[in-house]
Amino acid sequence: GNSVTQMEGPVTLSEEAFLTINCTYTATGYPSLFWYVQYPGEGLQLLLKATKADDKGSNKGFEATYRKETTSFHLEKGSVQVSDSAVYFCALSDRNNDMRFGAGTRLTVKP
């Protein structure tokens, strides 16, 4: 079945540091790929997505590129802020709208 593996946290960075959170997937066919973010006490919200190979999703300074050859969708940000502290989830969805999530990576950004 479909699955997502993302790097384990927690990740702690200083403000303005570079962020990478790795994500790889296993799926049949051509899934869509997503990054969701969960701030404390809230539900998940979409951060960015890519629907086909080589697409780049971007939002709020975050980027991720759909790499079919390496089955990856790594999340990056050039300069993190304290307000980026949250839990980040990589996810994939297939034709049946079956959305599967990775285990989540907690990011803490210190001033």
Added chain:
Amino acid sequence: DTAVSQTPKYLVTQMGNDKSIKCEQNLGHDTMYWYKQDSKKFLKIMFSYNNKELIINETVPNRFSPKSPDKAHLNLHINSLELGDSAVYFCASSPTIAGASGGELFFGEGSRLTVL
């Protein structure tokens, strides 16, 4: 005008009780879901409905019974609550995109269930 709303937000109850969590979406989406998030933030799909029809039913104890009276509502009823049922339960919805991979999910704010 919340897009996906679930009630109650907090629920504290004793082992053995029966409880329900309600979910409504006003986005006109065809597909709705229930996810369980444990204390380590791991998010596991429980059920998915498309136009009131059950699509995904993961390995969930049959004490959990989803009910979808119409495509805008998906309620979760839990019988004989156990300590291990303590978690945050999230409702979500998504549009159905014919002929393509799935669209994004829109989540409710979660319902924190504590079983004593």
